[in-house]
Amino acid sequence: MNKDASSTKEYKPQEIEAFWQKKWSDDKTFTPSLWTDPKPYFNLMMFPYPSAEGLHVGNMYAFTGADVHGRFKRMNGYQVFEPIGLDGFGIHSENYALKVGRHPAEQAKISQKNFYRQLASTGNGYDWTRTLETYDPDYYRWTQWLFIQMFKSGLAYRKKAKVNWCPSDKTVLADEQVIDGKCERDGAVVEKRDLEQWFFKITDYSDRLLAGLDKIDWPEKVKIAQKLWIGKSKGARLKFKVDSQNRELEVFTTRPDTLYGATFMVISPEHPLVEEILSGADANISKRIIENIKQYVVEAKNKTEQDRTATDKEKTGVESGLLATNPVNGAKIPIWIADYVLMGYGTGAIMAVPAHDERDFAFAKKYNLPITEVIEPKGGSVAHHPRPTSSLKDSDAVARRGSPNRATPNLPFVGEGRIINSESWNGWEMPESIDKVIEWLKENKIGKEESNYHLRDWLISRQRYWGPPIPMIYCKKCEEEGKGEREDMPGWYSAPLDQLPVLLPDVTDWKPMGSGESPLASHPEFYNTTCPSCSSVARRETDVSDTFLDSAWYYLRYLSIGDTKNMSKDIKTDKNGQEENDGSKVPYVPGIIKRWCPVAIYIGGAEHSVLHLLYVRFIAMVLHDLKNQPQNLALEFEEPFPRFFAHGLIVKDGAKMSKSKGNVVVPDAYINKFGADTLRLYLMFIGQFKDGGDFRDSGIEGTNRFVKRVWNLFNTVEFGPDSEETLRMINKTIKEVTNDIESFSYNTAIAKLMEFYNHISDDKKWSKETATSYLKLFAPFAPHMTEELWKNMELGEGSIHFSSWPEHQEKYLETNEVIVPIQINGKRRGEITVSSKDIKDQAKVEEKAKEIVSAQLEGKEVKKAIYVPGKIINFVV
RNA sequence: GCCUGGGUGGUGGAAUGGUAUACACGCACGCCUUAAGAGCGUGUGGCGAAAGUCAUGCGGGUUCGAGUCCCGCCCUAGGCACCA
Numbered sequence: 001m002n003k004d005a006s007s008t009k010e011y012k013p014q015e016i017e018a019f020w021q022k023k024w025s026d027d028k029t030f031t032p033s034l035w036t037d038p039k040p041y042f043n044l045m046m047f048p049y050p051s052a053e054g055l056h057v058g059n060m061y062a063f064t065g066a067d068v069h070g071r072f073k074r075m076n077g078y079q080v081f082e083p084i085g086l087d088g089f090g091i092h093s094e095n096y097a098l099k100v101g102r103h104p105a106e107q108a109k110i111s112q113k114n115f116y117r118q119l120a121s122t123g124n125g126y127d128w129t130r131t132l133e134t135y136d137p138d139y140y141r142w143t144q145w146l147f148i149q150m151f152k153s154g155l156a157y158r159k160k161a162k163v164n165w166c167p168s169d170k171t172v173l174a175d176e177q178v179i180d181g182k183c184e185r186d187g188a189v190v191e192k193r194d195l196e197q198w199f200f201k202i203t204d205y206s207d208r209l210l211a212g213l214d215k216i217d218w219p220e221k222v223k224i225a226q227k228l229w230i231g232k233s234k235g236a237r238l239k240f241k242v243d244s245q246n247r248e249l250e251v252f253t254t255r256p257d258t259l260y261g262a263t264f265m266v267i268s269p270e271h272p273l274v275e276e277i278l279s280g281a282d283a284n285i286s287k288r289i290i291e292n293i294k295q296y297v298v299e300a301k302n303k304t305e306q307d308r309t310a311t312d313k314e315k316t317g318v319e320s321g322l323l324a325t326n327p328v329n330g331a332k333i334p335i336w337i338a339d340y341v342l343m344g345y346g347t348g349a350i351m352a353v354p355a356h357d358e359r360d361f362a363f364a365k366k367y368n369l370p371i372t373e374v375i376e377p378k379g380g381s382v383a384h385h386p387r388p389t390s391s392l393k394d395s396d397a398v399a400r401r402g403s404p405n406r407a408t409p410n411l412p413f414v415g416e417g418r419i420i421n422s423e424s425w426n427g428w429e430m431p432e433s434i435d436k437v438i439e440w441l442k443e444n445k446i447g448k449e450e451s452n453y454h455l456r457d458w459l460i461s462r463q464r465y466w467g468p469p470i471p472m473i474y475c476k477k478c479e480e481e482g483k484g485e486r487e488d489m490p491g492w493y494s495a496p497l498d499q500l501p502v503l504l505p506d507v508t509d510w511k512p513m514g515s516g517e518s519p520l521a522s523h524p525e526f527y528n529t530t531c532p533s534c535s536s537v538a539r540r541e542t543d544v545s546d547t548f549l550d551s552a553w554y555y556l557r558y559l560s561i562g563d564t565k566n567m568s569k570d571i572k573t574d575k576n577g578q579e580e581n582d583g584s585k586v587p588y589v590p591g592i593i594k595r596w597c598p599v600a601i602y603i604g605g606a607e608h609s610v611l612h613l614l615y616v617r618f619i620a621m622v623l624h625d626l627k628n629q630p631q632n633l634a635l636e637f638e639e640p641f642p643r644f645f646a647h648g649l650i651v652k653d654g655a656k657m658s659k660s661k662g663n664v665v666v667p668d669a670y671i672n673k674f675g676a677d678t679l680r681l682y683l684m685f686i687g688q689f690k691d692g693g694d695f696r697d698s699g700i701e702g703t704n705r706f707v708k709r710v711w712n713l714f715n716t717v718e719f720g721p722d723s724e725e726t727l728r729m730i731n732k733t734i735k736e737v738t739n740d741i742e743s744f745s746y747n748t749a750i751a752k753l754m755e756f757y758n759h760i761s762d763d764k765k766w767s768k769e770t771a772t773s774y775l776k777l778f779a780p781f782a783p784h785m786t787e788e789l790w791k792n793m794e795l796g797e798g799s800i801h802f803s804s805w806p807e808h809q810e811k812y813l814e815t816n817e818v819i820v821p822i823q824i825n826g827k828r829r830g831e832i833t834v835s836s837k838d839i840k841d842q843a844k845v846e847e848k849a850k851e852i853v854s855a856q857l858e859g860k861e862v863k864k865a866i867y868v869p870g871k872i873i874n875f876v877v
Numbered sequence: 878g879c880c881u882g883g884g885u886g887g888u889g890g891a892a893u894g895g896u897a898u899a900c901a902c903g904c905a906c907g908c909c910u911u912a913a914g915a916g917c918g919u920g921u922g923g924c925g926a927a928a929g930u931c932a933u934g935c936g937g938g939u940u941c942g943a944g945u946c947c948c949g950c951c952c953u954a955g956g957c958a959c960c961a
Binding site for chain 1: 878879880881882883888889890891892894895896899900901902903916940941942955956957958959960961
């Protein structure tokens with residue numbers, strides 16, 4: 001090897017990278033033919049929302065990691081489809097437009113240009129013929145189509161709902177923008193406002209969304225997050241008679257087995273029964289009590305969400321003056337009103353079992369309500385002396401052992417145990433006890449089995465400007481006549497499909513109004529229309545849809561644009577003679593979807609665990625069920641992403657990168673200075689792809705040094721026969737780097753490439769085969785430089801990205817010798833060299849080690865030898 | 878409180894139960910330079926002159942052998958949280 005660098009060509013990444021990026025784009029190197037390619041591989045990465053000042057290194061990190069995977073698959077013979085687009089509709093982008101004082105549409109144009117320029121400069125192998133932007137009318141036409149399908153399937157409906165209202169921003173906020181009851185932007189306490197809203201019935205799919213999780217290869221933490229979000233609780237719904245009122249009070253409980261321990265009931269301040277009481281329907285309730293209730297309800301209403309849900313808040317409540325009857329033992333128990341019971345879950349009413357529920361227990365203690373124990377802990381006979389409450393941790397509540405029937409236990413017992421004090425149920429044990437009790441309650445017509453879910457319907461309306469107008473039309477006349485597209489929603493019609501898209505008008509007063517209405521509501525030229533049914537004057541919906549709807553189906557659209565946009569052409573090339581969609585019925589070409597979906601791998605951030613990643617599964621299931629359309633157009637799969645990889649986050653100086661902290665790093669300056677290859681290599685090197693890493697300027701210079709060294713080496717290399725050492729090293733490197741890239745362990749892959757360089761660069765010859773293999777291993781990380789070297793060295797025809805991955809060179813391993821350390825009783829006592837063909841032969845290895853071992857035995861005897869082939873031999877004496 | 882991850886040099890981080898600290902940063906010394914920079918080379922966990930010996934958050938255990946497996950703690954990051 002020539003170490004004199006003065007004669008080598010200087011490494012100029014700017015020139016090399018510009019050249020190759022143009023060539024890839026001109027040659028359509030990364031544009032697969034969607035109809036004909038034999039081994040399709042849809043390598044999908046979460047598309048960015050271009051709301052900030054530009055692509056930052058956190059984005060680039062994610063995209064580069066995904067691109068390394070794509071290039072690896074391409075070199076393994078797959079036809080990789082790696083598309084990119086912009087999630088530019090929605091509140092993030094609109095907020096950014098507000099901040100910089102530009103019209104969102106104008107800002108979108110600027111952002112789009114900048115983002116695509118930045119994305120291209122990273123050298124990722126994107127298919128630039130199939131980009132999409134969610135604000136493109138040709139895209140949101142189909143987002144609106146999707147809304148209409150939801151409506152026609154009965155999955156979209158309207159109801160009055162409380163929305164988050166930020167008094168400082170004068171706008172509604174999405175749930176995800178509310179953190180601890182405060183606006184994420186300015187920290188103002190969020191209020192609730194009642195508004196008529198559109199919802200999607202995602203709750204209809206609760207069980208399927210839950211069941212699907214078992215079938216997909218996703219990080220466990222994401223699955224758990226979705227499971228908890230859906231939050232299925234099995235239990236029972238029970239009826240209690242209310243005294244002196246001719247009605248029943250229904251409750252939901254997960255612990256019907258504790259029914260004999262129900263000593264009072266609690267209803268939420270919003271419960272309908274409260275209004276009945278306040279209306280004075282029951283003459284037996286004293287004025288004083290009604291006054292108390294009135295006051296309490298007003299207080300509860302005025303509390304912020306934050307105050308009401310604070311965990312360590314002391315419980316409060318008032319007596320309702322009503323009594324209920326416990327259906328199993330006929331006990332008269334008081335009904336209380338307290339805000340620790342939420343109207344939004346279950347029935348808004350509970351049976352309180354203070355002996356076995358921490359919240360009920362705290363409430364009972366405070367208001368001196370009776371506590372009856374009905375569950376005896378397993379092994380409950382074991383006596384346990386009471387300890388002072390102050391020294392008890394909460395976790396002790398679960399472990400508490402106590403004798404039953406104690407008048408006032410210190411803590412509720414919430415673990416599993418045996419039923420006591422419950423007549424015929426006595427002795428039943430968890431978990432069978434719950435099923436048996438439910439069976440008993442059914443037979444006695446007291447209750448029935450029921451499950452409740454944490455998941456709520458998806459609030460889809462946004463009173464904003466920058467989104468797809470909800471394509472619905474309201475006709476007052478039809479409503480009065482009780483007519484409508486759907487029987488349950490008189491007056492409402494979906495916009496006729498041939499009139500899509502309902503264009504978002506270009507208006508100057510686009511800023512949020514603060515009235516609870518979208519800015520579109522002040523534009524009669526937008527909302528005035530005619531009723532699709534009776535042709536009288538009608539009004540368009542003026543809200544837009546949630547940005548998560550835009551991103552819930554985009555992966556399908558990637559496969560339906562570019563050369564597939566003119567779909568009639570593709571119908572002719574479909575050799576199966578199957579009649580294909582002409583693009584007017586569904587937003588995709590079923591034949592192409594069949595080939596490329598479900599997506600081979602989805603790569604993105606785990607922060608989308610329960611929003612995007614849940615919605616996208618939901619929408620796929622809806623399109624799988626596809627009602628009101630020919631069934632051959634429905635999706636064949638239910639789970640769009642059978643495999644999802646969650647990458648880590650890039651932090652800067654130990655802190656999460658964010659605009660508010662002012663530590664956002666934009667890649668442009670680094671690409672200009674060092675080149676994209678250096679930055680890619682650096683980003684992939686700083687930690688496991690699943691973990692992320694800490695971005696530091698000092699580290700990138702080291703990577704740059706390495707890139708330059710490799711460049712110089714290849715520019716001065718003289719090919720010759722490999723040394724034994726080189727053969728052994730390249731074989732090992734190929735093997736390990738392949739495994740590492742396959743398992744997203746990019747940082748160790750790069751470390752091994754560096755290690756190989758260190759071994760090989762100094763005065764050692766290597767063969768052309770070794771050089772090619774090394775370059776190929778390098779290519780996914782530093783695509784431009786390796787292409788350039790590949791070309792300069794005339795190593796083969798065409799782009800390196802279509803050449804195959806290096807074959808394992810097992811044959812070399814056989815000629816090698818391996819050093820095996822010798823241990824005696826686990827302590828290192830020397831080493832021997834073993835030839836590869838003897839590696840698995842323990843007897844031979846023992847024989848070889850004999851001399852060294854016997855010299856150190858000091859009269860002791862070898863009891864046994866433990867041999868780990870090629871790794872270690874340990875003699876036990 | 879509950880659920881996930883994670884605690885290894887000065888730093889980022891490697892280690893299918895098998896030579897702990899790969900690779901890189903930083904630092905030190907040297908070469909080359911008038912000099913600086915770049916580049917190249919050598920060294921770099923602690924203690925010890927050395928043989929050695931002690932080190933992977935803390936305390937136990939299993940094993941010929943534990944960063945890795947088991948039990949009990951501590952700390953830390955993220956997610957969820959009055960969901961009956």
